[in-house]
C-alpha cells in the first residue's frame with residue numbers, strides 16, 4: 351500500500367470516528383450532572399467551613415499568648431495562599447500553605463501545631479484561600 355493511500359485511509363477513519371463521537375446522543379445520566387440544589391448545598395457547606403475559619407482567625411484561643419492571626423493578617427492580608435507550595439526560609443524547604451499556618455501557630459501564637467487533617471486546619475485554609483479568591487495561582491512566587 352502506498353503512503354498516500356495509507357494517509358487518506360487514516361484521515362478518513364479519523365474523520366468518521368470524530369463524527370460518531372460528536373453526534374453520539376449524550377446519555378441523560380452523566381456522572382458530572384448536578385442540580386441547582388446540589389450547587390446551593392455545596393456552596394452552603396463550603397461557606398460554613400469558611401465561616402468557622404474566620405472565627406478561628408480572630409480568636410485568641412488557637413495559641414497561648416492571647417494573640418490572634420487577624421492581628422498581623424487582618425482579613426488574611428499577607429498570607430499569599432496562591433504562592434504555595436513555595437520555598438520558605440524559616441523551614442528551609444518547599445512547604446505547603448498548611449505548614450506555614452502551623453509555623454505561625456507555633457511562633458507568633460506560641461501554640462501547638464494542628465494535625466494536617468484537623469478540621470480547624472481545613473477551616474483556616476478555606477478561609478485564607480476564600481479571602482484571596484480570584485487571585486491567579488503563582489506557586490513558588492515570593
Ligand code: HEC
Nearest residue numbers: 412417418419421422423428429430450451454455458459
Ligand atoms: C505577630 C504577628 C503574626 C501573627 C499573629 C501571625 N502571623 Fe502569620 N506571618 C507573620 C510573619 C512575620 C510572617 C512571615 C512572612 C514571611 O517570611 O514570608 C507570616 C507569614 C504567614 C504566612 C505565609 C505568608 C507568605 O507570604 O508566604 C501565612 C499563611 C500565615 N502567616 C498565616 C498565619 C496564621 C494562620 C496565623 C494564626 C495562626 C498567623 N499567621 C499569625 C506574622 C504573624
